[in-house]
Amino acid sequence: MNEFELIARLTKSLPTNETVVTGAGDDCAVLDLGVPEKLILFKTDAVVEGIHFTAETPPEKIGRKALARCLSDIAAMAGTPTAALVTIALPEKFDAEFIAKIYDGLNALAEKTGVAIVGGETTTNPERILISIALLGTVPRGKQILRSGAKVGDAIFVTGELGGSLAEKHLEFEPRLAEARWLAEHFSVHALMDLSDGLGGDLRHILAASKVGAEILKSAVPVSRAAKLRAKENSAAKPAFVAALTDGEDFELLFTVASKDAVKLLDAWRKKFPKLKLSCIGKIIAGEGILIRDKTSSHKFNAHGYVHFA
Amino acid sequence: MNEFELIARLTKSLPTNETVVTGAGDDCAVLDLGVPEKLILFKTDAVVEGIHFTAETPPEKIGRKALARCLSDIAAMAGTPTAALVTIALPEKFDAEFIAKIYDGLNALAEKTGVAIVGGETTTNPERILISIALLGTVPRGKQILRSGAKVGDAIFVTGELGGSLAEKHLEFEPRLAEARWLAEHFSVHALMDLSDGLGGDLRHILAASKVGAEILKSAVPVSRAAKLRAKENSAAKPAFVAALTDGEDFELLFTVASKDAVKLLDAWRKKFPKLKLSCIGKIIAGEGILIRDKTSSHKFNAHGYVHFA
Numbered sequence: 001m002n003e004f005e006l007i008a009r010l011t012k013s014l015p016t017n018e019t020v021v022t023g024a025g026d027d028c029a030v031l032d033l034g035v036p037e038k039l040i041l042f043k044t045d046a047v048v049e050g051i052h053f054t055a056e057t058p059p060e061k062i063g064r065k066a067l068a069r070c071l072s073d074i075a076a077m078a079g080t081p082t083a084a085l086v087t088i089a090l091p092e093k094f095d096a097e098f099i100a101k102i103y104d105g106l107n108a109l110a111e112k113t114g115v116a117i118v119g120g121e122t123t124t125n126p127e128r129i130l131i132s133i134a135l136l137g138t139v140p141r142g143k144q145i146l147r148s149g150a151k152v153g154d155a156i157f158v159t160g161e162l163g164g165s166l167a168e169k170h171l172e173f174e175p176r177l178a179e180a181r182w183l184a185e186h187f188s189v190h191a192l193m194d195l196s197d198g199l200g201g202d203l204r205h206i207l208a209a210s211k212v213g214a215e216i217l218k219s220a221v222p223v224s225r226a227a228k229l230r231a232k233e234n235s236a237a238k239p240a241f242v243a244a245l246t247d248g249e250d251f252e253l254l255f256t257v258a259s260k261d262a263v264k265l266l267d268a269w270r271k272k273f274p275k276l277k278l279s280c281i282g283k284i285i286a287g288e289g290i291l292i293r294d295k296t297s298s299h300k301f302n303a304h305g306y307v308h309f310a
Numbered sequence: 311m312n313e314f315e316l317i318a319r320l321t322k323s324l325p326t327n328e329t330v331v332t333g334a335g336d337d338c339a340v341l342d343l344g345v346p347e348k349l350i351l352f353k354t355d356a357v358v359e360g361i362h363f364t365a366e367t368p369p370e371k372i373g374r375k376a377l378a379r380c381l382s383d384i385a386a387m388a389g390t391p392t393a394a395l396v397t398i399a400l401p402e403k404f405d406a407e408f409i410a411k412i413y414d415g416l417n418a419l420a421e422k423t424g425v426a427i428v429g430g431e432t433t434t435n436p437e438r439i440l441i442s443i444a445l446l447g448t449v450p451r452g453k454q455i456l457r458s459g460a461k462v463g464d465a466i467f468v469t470g471e472l473g474g475s476l477a478e479k480h481l482e483f484e485p486r487l488a489e490a491r492w493l494a495e496h497f498s499v500h501a502l503m504d505l506s507d508g509l510g511g512d513l514r515h516i517l518a519a520s521k522v523g524a525e526i527l528k529s530a531v532p533v534s535r536a537a538k539l540r541a542k543e544n545s546a547a548k549p550a551f552v553a554a555l556t557d558g559e560d561f562e563l564l565f566t567v568a569s570k571d572a573v574k575l576l577d578a579w580r581k582k583f584p585k586l587k588l589s590c591i592g593k594i595i596a597g598e599g600i601l602i603r604d605k606t607s608s609h610k611f612n613a614h615g616y617v618h619f620a
Contacts, residue, residue: 001406003432009406010413014427015420019392022428029428031393033448035344044354044395044444046433082329083341085354087442096311096319103320110325117324118332118339122313123356127437132397134354134444138343 025209026146027076027193028137039144041079041137045070049128053171059098060105061171062131067106069196070135071113071175072251076194077146078184079139081177083116087132089125102131113177143184145255150191150210154256154284157265159276162199162250163243164226170249179273180253187265192255200245200301202254203290213287216301218294221245222279245301256284335519336456337386337503338447349454351389351447355380359438363481369408370415371481372441377416379506380445381423381485382561386504387456388494389449391487393426397442399435412441423487453494455565460501460520464566464594467575469586472509472560473553474536480559489583490563497575502565510555510611512564513600523597526611528604531555532589555611566594 001009011024021039022030028041047053047069053062067084074081086106090099110117115135159176176194183189191206199221207214218241227243238246257265262280269278285291290301311319321334331349332340338351357363357379363372377394384391396416400409420427425445469486486504493499501516509531517524528551537553548556567575572590579588595601600611 006404006406006409007432009410010432011429015417015425016428017392017424017426020426020428023426024429026429029393029395031428031446033343033345033350033392033446034348036346038344040343040350040446042393042395042428042444042446044397044430044442046397046399046431046442048399048433048435050436051434082327082343083339083352085339085352085444087354087356089356089358089440094316096316099316100319107325114327115325116327116330116333118326118330118341118352119321119334119336120354121356122317122320123358124361125358125435125438125440126360128435130399130435130440132354132356132442134352134395136341136343136350136352136446 022146027073028079030077030144035138037141038138039141041074041077041139043070043073044132044134045073046130046132048130057171059101063102063104063106064109065171066131066133067109068173068175068251070133071177072194072196074135074137075175075177075180075253076192077139077144078180078192079137079144080181081113081115081135081137083118083136084110085118085134086120087123088120089123089130091126091128092124145184145189145192146209147191147193147206148209150206150212150256150284151258152212152284152286153259154190155259155262155280156214156256156282156284158195158199158222158252158254158279158281160250160252161222161224161277162195162252163240163247164224164230165247165249167226167230169226173251175251176253179276182272183255186268187257187261190256190258192253195250195252195254197248198246198250199254200290206254206256207288207290213285213289213291214282215285215291215293215298216282218292220279220281222277259283332456337383338389340387340454345448347451348448349451351384351387351449353380353383354442354444355383356440356442358440367481369411373412373414373416374419375481376441376443377419378483378485378561380443381487382504384445384447385485385487385490385563386502387449387454388490388502389447389454390491391423391425391445391447393428393446394420395428395444396430397433398430399433399440401436401438402434455494455499455502456519457501457503457516458519460516460522460566460594461568462522462594462596463569464500465569465572465590466524466566466592466594467588467590468505468509468532468562468564469588470560470562471532471534471587472505472562473550473557474534474540475557475559477536477540479536483561485561486563489586492582493565496578497567497571500566500568502563505560505562505564507558508556508560509564510600516564516566517598517600523595523599523601524592525595525601525603525608526592528602530589530591532587569593
């Protein structure tokens with residue numbers, strides 16, 4: 001049983017109540033707690049030493065990343081973050097200076113994004129540091145954007161460039177909060193999520209939730225310089241395009257809009273966010289799964305993340 | 311640097327915003343998110359294998375405990391729990407059946423207390439299971455009860471019996487949600503918290519926040535049967551009274567009311583909650599720290615938790 005199978009089993013039948021608008025399975029939970037014009041977003045995310053960072057990662061960047069990952073999920077609902085609790089589990093002999101710097105990095109990003117840090121706890125994890133962030137946000141009622149709204153014919157967009165995040169970006173990415181809110185305010189975005197496990201895997205979540213398929217134009221996928229460089233320097237590395245589809249931790253936005261809105265959106269985006277690339281990478285089609293189209297043919301992109309040419 | 315010193319350092323200067331009513335340092339954070347008649351309570355708490363439970367603990371009880379600890383903090387604000395996210399960090403080779411049973415225990419308590427489980431995540435912690443719960447609740451505006459309101463002359467109360475929780479109770483305690491709400495509705499409770507680190511340590515949090523001292527009547531402290539039994543059976547164990555003051559995980563309520571309300575409260579409590587003991591254990595005095603009074607003398611209770619008779 002892998003992680004996804006376990007989650008499917010655990011979330012099959014969860015206790016609910018009248019406050020739940022959207023429960024497990026989207027980027028954030030959405031709750032109606034009675035705020036007249038807003039719904040509440042609720043999210044947790046954890047980073048673990050040896051997995052999401054190493055003992056050599058600068059501590060400020062560890063703290064920054066821990067919060068930024070959660071902020072990216074608030075962005076993925078077109079929301080605004082409000083307040084966070086920080087749980088940090090530590091070996092018994094900890095370096096207080098190191099921990100304080102983790103908080104420095106986290107607090108700096110919180111300040112920048114208007115998030116209050118309202119507490120949390122320290123506990124013991126003898127072998128490694130684990131940081132779990134719980135984050136609240138808000139979204140105007142009816143303006144939350146789920147994964148389940150993609151429609152056949154929609155154009156598929158991604159922000160930024162994909163792949164190779166491990167080289168640097170996973171510690172320094174900018175959660176796309178302003179961009180997502182602007183999208184929600186100005187366009188009818190049908191489905192939205194953030195890319196944490198790689199385009200190939202994450203797009204599948206939109207497709208499954210929306211009961212549709214996708215056709216991706218290979219040449220339109222924005223491949224990062226880092227992914228290209230790695231492929232060039234190391235013949236054993238993934239081809240750059242495969243890296244763009246399967247590397248995790250891009251933390252860019254993936255979304256769909258009706259194809260009639262695509263050109264208007266691209267034009268408006270370039271004026272509003274001239275420094276951040278926006279790419280139309282394909283379209284939503286009937287069926288299921290992902291087809292990758294290049295000049296001469298199209299290939300099914302398989303469930304395990306890598307492209308296998310038939 | 312111990313855990314409390316680290317927390318003091320980390321929480322010295324935290325990012326804040328206009329939603330924060332009460333930040334770090336009380337049982338829950340209190341937020342004003344614009345719900346007309348309510349404030350929002352926000353809390354996280356983690357349990358770790360080898361510390362809060364063992365590999366031999368029945369998995370249903372692990373899940374139950376993880377949520378119950380957080381519920382006890384909502385009770386400590388006189389609030390009502392609403393929705394939770396569950397983060398579970400696991401070794402890569404996990405027993406899916408064991409994990410499913412952890413959720414069974416957690417979900418059963420959530421159902422019983424009206425809490426929706428709205429998601430969370432699984433992540434990897436190679437050496438041991440760690441479960442972190444993030445919990446939201448609500449409290450009627452102005453009815454939240456903090457640690458900082460104790461006044462000189464107040465009577466100090468605890469529910470239940472204290473000490474010896476490790477024998478059994480730490481896995482089976484009932485969060486005092488209904489009791490705390492009833493207290494807040496019917497009496498002017500000045501300060502309230504739940505007992506997680508032992509009366510001797512936790513009372514200090516009320517005293518420090520309220521800038522007062524306390525005098526505890528030794529004979530009035532309700533010592534649990536488990537603590538008495540352990541002291542009797544094992545001459546190396548703590549004396550039962552010391553256990554009642556220093557054992558952790560009682561998860562009972564500790565609160566103060568004006569002394570004029572004390573008798574009325576005891577009478578009303580016995581009618582409302584006949585099965586749960588309520589004890590008046592002493593009074594709030596000017597000064598700082600805890601005095602333990604017995605028939606013949608009074609002694610300072612020192613900061614490290616154990617009674618040292620001068």
